Amino acid sequence: MPRRWVAALACLAALVALACEGGNSAEPRPTTSAPPSSGPGGIAALGDSISTGFASCLVLTSCERNSWSTGDGLRVQSHYRRLLEQNAAIRDRTYNHARPGARADALAGQAQAAVRDRPDYVTVLIGANDVCRGGVDAMTPVAQFRADVDRGLRVLRTGRPKARVLVVSIPDLYRLWEVGHDDARATRAWRRGICPALLADATSTAPVDRARRAAVRDRIDAYNAELKAACRAYGARCRHDGGALHKVRFTLDLLNPLDWFHPNATGQGRIAEVTWRSSGLAN
Numbered sequence: 001m002p003r004r005w006v007a008a009l010a011c012l013a014a015l016v017a018l019a020c021e022g023g024n025s026a027e028p029r030p031t032t033s034a035p036p037s038s039g040p041g042g043i044a045a046l047g048d049s050i051s052t053g054f055a056s057c058l059v060l061t062s063c064e065r066n067s068w069s070t071g072d073g074l075r076v077q078s079h080y081r082r083l084l085e086q087n088a089a090i091r092d093r094t095y096n097h098a099r100p101g102a103r104a105d106a107l108a109g110q111a112q113a114a115v116r117d118r119p120d121y122v123t124v125l126i127g128a129n130d131v132c133r134g135g136v137d138a139m140t141p142v143a144q145f146r147a148d149v150d151r152g153l154r155v156l157r158t159g160r161p162k163a164r165v166l167v168v169s170i171p172d173l174y175r176l177w178e179v180g181h182d183d184a185r186a187t188r189a190w191r192r193g194i195c196p197a198l199l200a201d202a203t204s205t206a207p208v209d210r211a212r213r214a215a216v217r218d219r220i221d222a223y224n225a226e227l228k229a230a231c232r233a234y235g236a237r238c239r240h241d242g243g244a245l246h247k248v249r250f251t252l253d254l255l256n257p258l259d260w261f262h263p264n265a266t267g268q269g270r271i272a273e274v275t276w277r278s279s280g281l282a283n
Contacts, residue, residue: 041087041093042118043069043094044123046122047124047125048098048103048126048128049098049101050271051068053066053068058256069096070096070123075265079121079275082282095113095117103130108155112155115155115156123168124153124168127170131170131223132194133197134196149226150230150233157235162237164238164239165231166275169227170227173217174216174217175249176250179251179252182203187203189261197212228240248274
């Protein structure tokens, strides 16, 4: 074979090799189960004890596998499990930055942690502890609550501008008092200092106690209005649940039997169900 042919073939082989290498670097090899193009690539939860699944495993501690948002247990059809059915690629991409006792002023720090995880979907449920931190005078002022929420959402919008955000309304805690104040088990548990602004002296009919409970109910309504407005100000990537969680008519069988305050696994499932409808991600 003439030398020029040999050289030409060698050059051709080199070009083919370079093309293959370039193709591999630009386009990863397809997998046998390529994820669908729709759906977020991961989920993060921000908020308080409700989103940690607190007390849903029959102990007074967080039980994240039962979280309405990021839970991976079989007892709760969480947002994560619903998304996993749509997109297997998000398996194990679930991050829970909610913390028991957290108030709205903790949102910014939680959001910073979530940004580092790079989720494409973030749930926010906060506000119960801004009400329940002590007596009525200790409740977070409405303007401060809004500023704290805005600061947290701003961190998300800056760090993950394309992520979808779901802001969830605060549950109707006054409803909790309504269904539980005649139940000896609940009132006995509440005497341990659970949400004293609302649940202290739960059986009292004195005007001062009725006024105190009404103030809590009104403050939750005000917080919920600010959550909705904050989400609207965030822009198109934020959805509010439209008050769906607040409208749930909770009953005692949705609460754990240790503190009669936090949702049990069934209650977590109910939260997941009503908020999923508002997420914009349901098929």
